[in-house]
Amino acid sequence: MDQQHIRNFSIIAHIDHGKSTLADRILELTHTVSAREMREQVLDSMDLERERGITIKAQAVRVDWKDHQLNLIDTPGHVDFTYEVSRSLQACEGALLVVDAAQGIEAQTLANAYLALENDLEIVPVVNKIDLPQADPDGAARQLADLLGVDPARVLRISAKTGVGVDDVLDAIVERVPPPAGDPGAAGRALVFDSSYDQYRGVVAFVRIVDGTFTRREQLQTMALRTRFEAQELGFFSPGQRAVPSLEAGEVGYVITGLKEVSELRVGDTITSQRAPAAEPLPGFKDVKPMVFAGLFPTDSDQYPDLRDALEKLKLNDAALFYEPENSQALGFGFRCGFLGLLHMEIVRERLEREFDLDLLVTAPTVAYRVSAPGDGAIEVHNPAEMPDEFELVEEPYVKASIIVPKAYVGAVMELNNERRGRFDHLEYLTEERVHLTYELPLAEIVLDYYDQLKSRTRGYASFDYDVADFREGNLVRVDVLVGGETVDALSLIVHRDSAYGRGKALVEKLREEIPRQMFDVAIQAAIGSRVIARETVKARRKDVLAKCYGGDITRKRKLLERQKAGKKRMKQVGAVEVPQEAFLAVLNLGDAQR
Amino acid sequence: MSGVRHLYVHLPFCAHRCGYCDFVTVVGRPNEHERYVDAILAELALERPLLADELDTVFLGGGTPTFTRPAALVRLLAALPRAVEVTVEANPETVTPALATLLREGGVTRVSLGAQSFEPRLLRVLERSAQPEDVRRAVYALRDANFDNISLDLIYGVPGQSAADLERDLGAALALEPDHLSCYELEAKPGTRFTHTFGDELARQADAMEDYLERVVERLTGAGYRWYETANFCRPGAPAAAVDFRARHNLAYWRGRDYVGLGIGAVSTLGDDRWRNSPGLARYMAALERGAGPPRDHEALDDAVRRRERVMLGLRLDEPLVLDGAENVLDPEALERLQRLGLARADASTLTLTDRGRFLGGGVTAELLA
16 A cells, blocks of 8 residues: 555553553444454453553554554553563554543653654544543643643544544544655665564564565565564454565564564564665664563472473563573572563563463562672672672662652652652642652662552552663662571572661561471571671470370371471471471562561 | 280270360260170170280270279270280279279279369369369279379360469379379360360460470479370389389380270271271171171381381380381481481481480471481
8 A cells, every 4th residue: 555545553541541442442443343353452362461451562453444554553551661662653653642531641651652752753642531420631631732732622532432532533543643754665674563473483573664565475684683584474463464465665564484482583673675685774773671680489399390381482472581590599490580670570470370370489579780899890680699799889770760640649759769769850740730750769669669659658649650761879788688597599689778777677577477486596687798787586496296196096196297297398498497488478578568 | 925915995985075085985875885895895806816815915095994884894804804004094083992993803903094184274174074182082092992003194285274383283293192194285186176165275375385395394304203205204113123104005006016906996006007996886886796897997007107107106205216127217317417406316226316306206206207
């Protein structure tokens, strides 16, 4: 199709502001999906996506509207996937910015709106849920108009639920969003904005053709990673796969590559032809690095091979997931995993537990630290246990955090940010009632239940987004936990010196409650290097006998001891001390309840 | 002469089932006592070939053996094989001078009295009907009938029992100069009425009562008694004169000897075979009246199990456990660790627990068993 009749757009919205419902209505209205096939959140295929009302993988669906080909690129809205979002936006010329008429603009909306503006997208503002009794369409429209610097009359008012105004949205896309402006005659260039893995056909690249034409059986290559493959099939989604002989400049679709690993085809890379390659790749490719790390251990060590297989499978569809084997003396064999952020971590964990039926122990999340040690130069530390005892300098990642909150809660948010070593940056009134705050915060402070705290201190009214900014020197120390004189590697933490005592004390107190009494006194200590900062003792048992044992109950008593022995075998051995799995769990969950 | 030398006879009848009890008991049924004794004697006749001509020990346990109607009891005692030690369990309130004489004349050499406590408040919690006075009267009656081996049972760790209560109980028991004392910590056994009522309270008190076993051992050994088994104490004997107040029958269990048990719920162990008579009174009597053996469950004991049991039982005693193959079922690392902790001592052929090891005997044994 000629580019004048193509429109590529995405939908930006906060969770629950109606993005998926609007997408559903668009598919219905354009007869892309018949009423019989229709179900809620039709584009979100994962259980987890439907349940949480979020989109994890990007989707691209082609619909026809009044002689135009519209491509809707549905993006993950969350900050963890900012890079993916930015690539998806790069594949579009326009975006619908959807705001709930009762809620107004949220931090995530704002972050993604700025992202869209940075990508020079035409933004079509939409106020949704105008049918709700508590809706304030005028207020929400005013906020959007202020944000975008447009006339409030340009803001569309719809109800995706009832379908009111959805046809106006489609018309506005055709009228306002510019057509693609690539060169159909130039060497082919296609932007990879996501990929998935098909167990029979290998890696499927989701692409936006920018220049030229791509045809089936063409020999292709990527420009950053230099991966070579043949286009086994080209097509678009409607919403199922529809094969076509070729994809042309301006179009959105998929390429089946036959590649066996998603890591060979990275989001943001440019696909071009091997025979007549383009001179320059499309801009913006970045090798995304995981920012949050945690150890994942099976609670039952027999599940280790299952965990390895499961991670391999997840990795097929999730190039951002990083993992390497980790052996903890306390928790046994597991994996140190790297994630884009907390949501990414939570999603991976949930998928491992639900889709692969694994029971996992997850260590406290940590961030990537840059440590300069004498002799070693600078190293990146993803695991507190690997932090050298002596170092010259530690740097930690900082984020630019954006928080939108009703003005009554500004004090509470400031207090929380101060506790979390935040540096105030900016305060701005979005409306008379709503305030936008920006702060610089160490990422380490955010991975530790920051979002839960923010929610609870603002009664759920705050919305929050962040973007990793840079690395800065921090006054950080490693706190080790010792049980019976032995360091429990899985419990080591890197924390700011000022909170070392509090964290250490809470840890040893919790462990004292959780470690059963043994046949000897067990010292539980928190230490920085060789200096003990907190100490508790589990007193030795004084008595552990079977009250009586005569001819009639020998079998029963023997079985009792055998069970007791089996129970001991299930415990994790730290030196001579038996520590039940639950004790680690309780301590690892401490982060949630502690502050 | 080969053959089993230890015989247990179960007399299940009781006036009342105490809340904490999980033994096989039958309340009342005075009309069944004679029939039951007939059944016991029939089972004895069936099993007689397993037994040695002369037994070492006979033990009549319950239930409350002395609640059995006297005529039936006399008949039973008369028909049982002779033995060096014949023990009968008795509840204090059942022991009259007449009963004491009856037992003595029936060949009983040792009586084990279920005193449990001398504190009326605690006796009520335990649902024991005997009063402290009954215990004293029973001991006097037995002494008058020339019993020179009397044992008292005490229970400690009763809900509401303070350390001072325990000391008073021990003092009252010692004042009666028993030859032997069994002191059991009250167990909240799953499914009993008692656990239902007091289980939570017992759990709450567990920490406060943690040192009660130490107190018991300290007090009784201080009074000259020998702590010869986890829960058992006796006056020092005179080895030269072959006087030994340890419970000879129970020693046979702890040393892993074979034994035959008669009556409902009774267990026998013979080589690699262990069987338990089913607990139903009516089925037991009916089977034996038909001339058949009682309904039983068998359990096969392989070598490793027998060795594990020998370790579990033997380590309850204050004498060294002769390994004799049992080293094959021990975890060498655990043994090493326990020795380092000062809980056990081993040499090439024996294994002994230290005093502290004995206080932790359950955990120590569990850890030792590979």
